[in-house]
Amino acid sequence: MINARAIRRDFPVLDQRVNGRPLVYLDSAATAQKPRPVIEAVRRFYEEYNANVHRAIHALGERATAEYEEARRHVARFINAPSERTIVFTKNATEAINLVAYSWARGNLKPGDEILTSPIEHHSNLVPWQLAARATGAVLRFFDVTEEGQLRLDNLEELVNERTRLVAVTQLSNVLGTMVPLDPIVAAARRVAALVLVDGAQSVPHMPVDVQALDCDFLAFSGHKMGAPTGIGVLYGREELLAAMDPFLGGGDMISAVRLHESEWADLPYKFEAGTPPIAEAIGLGAAIEYLNGIGMDRVHAYERQLTAYAREQLERLLGVVIYGPRERGGLLTFNVGDIHPHDLATVLDHHGVAVRAGHHCAQPVMDWLGVPATARASFWIYNTEEDVDRLVEALSAAKEFFGHVP
Numbered sequence: 001m002i003n004a005r006a007i008r009r010d011f012p013v014l015d016q017r018v019n020g021r022p023l024v025y026l027d028s029a030a031t032a033q034k035p036r037p038v039i040e041a042v043r044r045f046y047e048e049y050n051a052n053v054h055r056a057i058h059a060l061g062e063r064a065t066a067e068y069e070e071a072r073r074h075v076a077r078f079i080n081a082p083s084e085r086t087i088v089f090t091k092n093a094t095e096a097i098n099l100v101a102y103s104w105a106r107g108n109l110k111p112g113d114e115i116l117t118s119p120i121e122h123h124s125n126l127v128p129w130q131l132a133a134r135a136t137g138a139v140l141r142f143f144d145v146t147e148e149g150q151l152r153l154d155n156l157e158e159l160v161n162e163r164t165r166l167v168a169v170t171q172l173s174n175v176l177g178t179m180v181p182l183d184p185i186v187a188a189a190r191r192v193a194a195l196v197l198v199d200g201a202q203s204v205p206h207m208p209v210d211v212q213a214l215d216c217d218f219l220a221f222s223g224h225k226m227g228a229p230t231g232i233g234v235l236y237g238r239e240e241l242l243a244a245m246d247p248f249l250g251g252g253d254m255i256s257a258v259r260l261h262e263s264e265w266a267d268l269p270y271k272f273e274a275g276t277p278p279i280a281e282a283i284g285l286g287a288a289i290e291y292l293n294g295i296g297m298d299r300v301h302a303y304e305r306q307l308t309a310y311a312r313e314q315l316e317r318l319l320g321v322v323i324y325g326p327r328e329r330g331g332l333l334t335f336n337v338g339d340i341h342p343h344d345l346a347t348v349l350d351h352h353g354v355a356v357r358a359g360h361h362c363a364q365p366v367m368d369w370l371g372v373p374a375t376a377r378a379s380f381w382i383y384n385t386e387e388d389v390d391r392l393v394e395a396l397s398a399a400k401e402f403f404g405h406v407p
């Protein structure tokens with residue numbers, strides 16, 4: 001099991017008081033805090049070798065390029081991608097998904113083709129498909145959701161049919177904590193030669209993810225949810241698919257030859273990396289991955305599940321707390337307390353030094369499905385402890401008292 005108390009000391013931002021109380025940060029699903037090795041890697045880049053990549057013929061540029069490409073190798077190994085050519089650096093998971101929605105979907109979908117996604121997606125794995133469907137005449141279809149918040153898979157045969165061209169689905173829901181079983185979904189897609197895009201924004205930071213074992217075609221995730229800086233994300237794509245796709249953005253670095261009326265594209269993955277990339281951010285992501293490898297993703301996953309089970313047990317003891325989503329879940333709990341608005345709840349928790357997210361979590365269809373306008377969410381990562389959960393419970397009890405909430 002991991003030693004969260006020791007890990008916590010690697011995250012300088014956690015060592016502070018908020019409203020007079022030691023900070024308890026329970027919002028890592030929105031963005032995670034950064035360990036010292038990541039901060040150091042970014043500092044070293046700016047203090048020792050800041051330069052542009054892939055173009056400078058000088059020592060700083062060569063070092064920047066080497067470190068940037070080393071970060072790509074770290075990413076490839078981390079998700080067991082077959083080659084670095086399949087790893088495209090983007091701004092975030094959202095941009096990675098949009099890249100596929102523009103470069104693959106618009107060139108490959110025709111009227112009547114179906115894109116299958118689910119009602120429990122983050123907006124970033126829904127809106128790009130709405131736009132792609134509108135542009136191509138393709139049709140959006142949706143998995144059903146069970147009462148517990150899991151995707152219904154007993155009607156897969158009907159949902160994934162000869163018209164299905166793409167299944168775009170999350171591996172872990174940012175609201176319900178649902179862990180989606182991808183194997184049957186990928187198998188159904190394979191039977192009809194549909195592609196599978198996995199939104200790994202909430203899974204890659206929390207559990208081992210192996211793109212070859214999953215056999216997915218695309219995987220998107222964000223660095224900032226796994227200890228890296230903001231501004232860096234990843235699209236993994238099957239090499240033959242990426243090779244056949246048009247570029248997403250045009251400009252410098254993504255070409256091999258440019259003439260006035262036409263151009264030729266650079267090799268993978270540079271064809272998809274137009275302009276100066278997020279260099280420090282990518283190097284920071286490499287450092288975050290090295291840090292997580294030092295802990296072990298199996299252990300991260302096991303620890304979070306144990307901590308979430310503990311949190312669930314504690315919250316269930318509080319009268320009036322409703323927890324949403326399946327029992328078997330990733331490291332987050334979404335809940336409401338009686339009729340207290342989650343924004344009010346989060347404000348009182350903040351007064352107690354406890355940071356949680358409140359709102360619709362960029363997943364309004366999930367709120368519609370739950371029949372609530374908003375929820376509160378406590379999300380955990382490697383630095384959270386049972387004491388953090390106890391502080392959450394203490395602050396929730398205080399909030400109930402403050403609002404005179406007697407269920």
Ligand SMILES: Cc1ncc(COP(=O)(O)O)c(C=O)c1O
Pocket residue numbers: 029030092093094095122124125170172173174199201202222362
């Ligand atoms: C499941 C899921 N997908 C996609 C995203 C989008 O991530 P980003 O805003 O970093 O692009 C998020 C962010 O919360 C998420 O939780």
